[in-house]
Amino acid sequence: MVGIDEDPSRAQIVLVGALAIAFIVLGIVVVFNTSLYAENVDSTGTVSAVNQAEQVRDAGGRSVAGLAYRMNEGNYSSESDLATTMNGNASNLSAVWQSLYARSQPTVVNVSLDESSSEYGVRVFQPTNDDFRAHDGGNLENWNVTPTGGSYADVGRFDLTLERDTLETSPSDAFHIGARGGDGSGNEAWRVIWFVNDSDALDVYVGSGSGSAPANWANETEASPTCNDITVGPTIEVDMVNGSVEGTSCTFEFTDDIASVPGEDGYQVRFVDGGNAEGQYQVYLSDTAFETNSFGTRVGNSGDGPYYSYILWKTTAIVQYDSPSASYTRTATDPVYNSTR
Incomplete structure (x- = not known):
């Protein structure tokens, strides 16, 4: 990224x-x-x-x-x-x-x-290398990237860079990202992705669950390795939406087979143990509820991140159109994300 x-x-x-x-x-x-x-x-x-x-x-x-x-x-x-x-x-x-x-x-x-x-949304981002804590929210290690206060958001794009040498060597301490949604039948479903330094290679652990999510679901999910001993450089680029690590054969699922939170129109996305890794992120979300329900600073203000900028979602x-044969004005509505573009 x-x-x-x-x-x-x-x-x-x-x-x-x-x-x-x-x-x-x-x-x-x-x-x-x-x-x-x-x-x-x-x-x-x-x-x-x-x-x-x-x-x-x-x-x-x-x-x-x-x-x-x-x-x-x-x-x-x-x-x-x-x-x-x-x-x-x-x-x-x-x-x-x-x-x-x-x-x-x-x-x-x-x-x-x-x-x-x-329709508008918000880009939540950290534009320079730092750890993944919510600095403007009191340096929180565990925090919601999506809106707080009972609001959720769809994820159109999620670019992540990780500095390899800052990653933990054990899954139990590693920085991880969770997505909580539904299974399409009224139950909750969630998935958690861990990033681990394995002797300067990358291990990606994935855990998932369904039913009724426990309060600490992002930490209580059992993890198993999906990508082992992947050769990477000092900076690792990850596409969370596509579930891929650039330049490698590592692939994983994040929200692909998870529906929205039951009764809602999006997911809860959560950073956990954010102080145990460093890098950058850009998350493009469908909701603008950050205006009143979340910490952080708008673009153009001083302070620590996460930062927020408006985006067009749809x-x-x-x-x-005006020619000698036809003349009219029409409207066309198209999604910016979640398409073949």
Whole structure:
């Protein structure tokens, strides 16, 4: 995982947007070529234009969600701050669309974010190497990454780096991460992942349970090794959502087969023994309840982490299409995470 500065300049955020647009353009070209083909084989004109407009609507929605995926890596102190930055980059994206479609016929295409209809979440992160305690909450060793106070959150992305030489050599003392949800039948289900230094190699232990979770479920779950003696460098990069350790064959399950907490719309994610390892993390969550229910500091404030920044969880794009044959405005709603993107 690449660390993100606590307060990046606007130039850095614009660069992220520019890189995102560059990748999105590749997808636009495919849609554009498909539209040209449909137009050439369709002799009715109007039907062809409507088909092209629908393709633009769908691709426009996906493009705005793809742009949000990258823009979420920046730091934003409010939903409006994020939406304003998004629309600045969406304007550049619209210019690319118009240039491409103008090659076939006079066409105006504009995409923008519907700020009020989109859904927001929070990125919880630690941008520099430190231990995994909740420093702004009193250096808590064990703490909830997801909102506290009875609120839960879905996890769209979870990047973790571990400094190998700071990991404990015994599972009983090792830093571990737990996810508590449900089994889909009204019972609770949970899984816990331990990271252990095995003579400068990595061992990953996994434990799980179901039924009624005990109060100390993240510490009372029996662990067994899933990955043994994995060769790693001094810095270990872990994708918790995909359950993988970069550059190795180690794979594991985290929340894949766990449903949401019964009666809720997300999970409880918990760091345990956070003082026994060092590294960085970025967790992208569907809930913004941290505003009133959790410790920590917002981006732009002083203090120790964890830090919090707004993200777009689900985007609603406004797609405007205007050609000699068809003209209308449509909206398209797409998830930023949990998709094939």
